[in-house]
């Protein structure tokens with residue numbers, strides 16, 4: 001029987017690259033997404049042609065906490081216990097601080113913090129003994145964000161969660177870690193002006209954005225390595241060198 005993985009935001013960008021990596025390693029995958037059903041179905045068809053594994057799509061908005069029960073019910077109905085749970089999807093809001101509304105602030109906290117915390121609580125018994133939880137954090141959780149306070153704070157919280165959850169997941173020997181990317185060439189970055197990208201590139205030793213595939217083996221290492229626990233692994237191309 002294949003090992004089982006659930007990846008939030010698994011239909012594009014970083015999540016899709018990680019999904020490919022897990023499928024190559026023989027996992028079945030449940031890929032959640034937010035709204036782009038057309039793309040999600042194309043991705044599923046494409047993956048299904050490449051791999052024999054079971055591939056499931058779930059539309060589950062991380063800013064709607066009802067998604068927690070929806071995902072749990074899917075696992076219960078299909079009697080699935082997870083070997084790895086990857087909280088990859090994240091939201092941002094770039095409204096300037098002085099105009100930020102509390103309701104919009106709370107939406108980002110729901111998506112980036114409350115959703116993973118309470119999904120872990122809900123599916124705790126469905127996380128296999130010795131399984132692995134992995135978050136996608138961000139370099140902007142380790143350094144102040146220049147535009148979005150709520151993004152920086154929620155990603156910092158994700159990094160803090162990784163450390164704090166170790167104790168609470170230890171009874172089932174579940175390891176919890178995060179990958180904190182710098183700047184990755186995905187749709188997430190599509191609206192960034194070219195001159196801003198040039199400026200960012202000049203601050204990185206790598207001199208360019210990361211390709212999503214360059215992150216995949218970091219996630220796979222965190223799935224497989226039984227001794228790394230409570231760590232946030234920054235993968236930023238040497239952003240701090242200038």
Ligand SMILES: NC(=O)c1ccc[n+]([C@@H]2O[C@H](COP(=O)([O-])OP(=O)(O)OC[C@H]3O[C@@H](n4cnc5c(N)ncnc54)[C@H](OP(=O)(O)O)[C@@H]3O)[C@@H](O)[C@H]2O)c1
Pocket residue numbers: 008009010011012013014015032033034035036037040060061062063088089090091111136137138139180181182183184185186187188189
């Ligand atoms: N790209 C970067 O430079 C960068 C850097 C550091 C950290 N990150 C983090 O990496 C993660 C993934 O980003 P990415 O660059 O791979 O983005 P992406 O290419 O835009 O992919 C985002 C994925 O998340 C899903 N998603 C979006 N909104 C959602 C919602 N409300 N509920 C559930 N799923 C949702 C998308 O599905 P739909 O389109 O169907 O909604 C898609 O599958 C995020 O947590 C982000 O903060 C990215």
